[in-house]
Amino acid sequence: GEDVEQSLFLSVREGDSSVINCTYTDSSSTYLYWYKQEPGAGLQLLTYIFSNMDMKQDQRLTVLLNKKDKHLSLRIADTQTGDSAIYFCAGLKTSYDKVIFGPGTSLSVIP
C-alpha cells in the first residue's frame, strides 16, 4: 500500500511546542519528508530524513522516525504565529520514483 496518514488539525499556543504525527504503510520508503504549505502558496520542503536514521534536528525542527511502527513526527519548538500552515508528510518510493503525500495537518497557532 501507499498510504500516508496524518491527523488533519492541530492547535497550539504561541511559544509551545507542536508535534505533528504521521504514519505510513510502505516500509520501502527510503526518504521521508516534511513539507509546509502557507495559504495561497505552493509546498516548501522543510526537512527530510533518510530511512536509516532515527532523528534529525534542524534549528527549531526535530524529526523522529520509528521505522518499526512506521511512524514519523515533526516537532516544532517555540511555535510562532508564522508557523501556522498545512504540514505534509511524504515518503519516497525509489523503485517508482514517486513521492506519496499525506493529507496534511493544518496547524493553527494561537497568539
Next chain:
Amino acid sequence: DSGVTQTPKHLITATGQRVTLRCSPRSGDLSVYWYQQSLDQGLQFLIHYYNGEERAKGNILERFSAQQFPDLHSELNLSSLELGDSALYFCASSVEGAPNEQFFGPGTRLTVL
C-alpha cells in the same frame, strides 16, 4: 521564490473545454512533476517527466495529458473539463537522484463552471 514558475495563476473556464497549464522548472532541474490539490482528494500525484520522457504516472485521468519539451518546460493539458476538475494544479521540479527534494511552483487555480 522556489525558482519554478507556473502560468497562468488563475484560470476560469466552462465544462467541456480544454486548457493548457504551463510550468518552467528551476534552472538545471531535469525532472518535472504535476500534482492536483483539491479539498476532497488532497494532494494527488499526476505524472512525472524526466528530461523529456515520462517516468511515472499517478492518478491521472485519461482526459489529462502532459509533455516535457526539449527546453525542459512542461505542459499539462486538461480536456473535456468537468466541475470536479476544479482544483489547484502544482508543478514541482527536482534534480535527478535522492533525496528528491522537490521545489514547488505557486500553482494554477483552475475553476470549471
